[in-house]
Amino acid sequence: MSQPQKSSNLLWTTLFLCWLTAMIATLGSLFFSEIMFFPPCVMCWYQRICMYPLAVIFLVALFSNDKSVFKYAMPLVLLGLFFAIYHNLLYFGIVPETLAPCSQGVSCTSDYINWFGFITIQLLSLVSFVIIFLLLLFLKRKAS
Structure with missing residues (x-):
């Protein structure tokens, strides 16, 4: 496999992930709500x-094989x-609930799910953003 093709496959795989x-x-959050x-x-x-x-940005970047997706996806990430x-710090009580933006309605520390004693909706969101963040850093490093 040639170097440009290998680089293109790596780009596609990273964008796909x-x-x-x-x-x-996105689908998980919609399922829960x-x-x-x-x-x-809030x-x-x-x-x-x-x-x-x-979800839309990465789909468009995937089909157009866009190496520059980093600069417009990373700010959102x-x-x-x-x-x-911040949400996880609130949930675990590291940041006091008085500093939560959830002053009315549903509390930011609500515990709707608690799988295996530690997997919460707040943690699932954090893990998703961390995975995307790391993949974009990898993409940026390989594209340079």
Whole structure:
């Protein structure tokens, strides 16, 4: 396999993994709110605002083999990652709930799911943003 083809395959695979992660996160959040009827808190909405467009951005980048996706996807990922980290800090009580934007409605520390004693909706969001962040860093490094 030639070097350009190998590089193109690596780009496609990385973009596919970014898209797959964003789609699973998007569909998962929709499942929790629309099927399981778990109302999203304010922090969840902020993270959704960052994640949902990523599913479309990565799909377009995947089909156009766009190496420059880093510069327009990374700002959304960083913003979503910030919200996800803050949300987890709220959930685990590291940041006091008085600093939560969820003053009305659903609490940012609601515990709708708790698989294996530690997997929560807040953690699932954080993991999704971290995976996409790491994949984009890998993509940037390989594209340079």
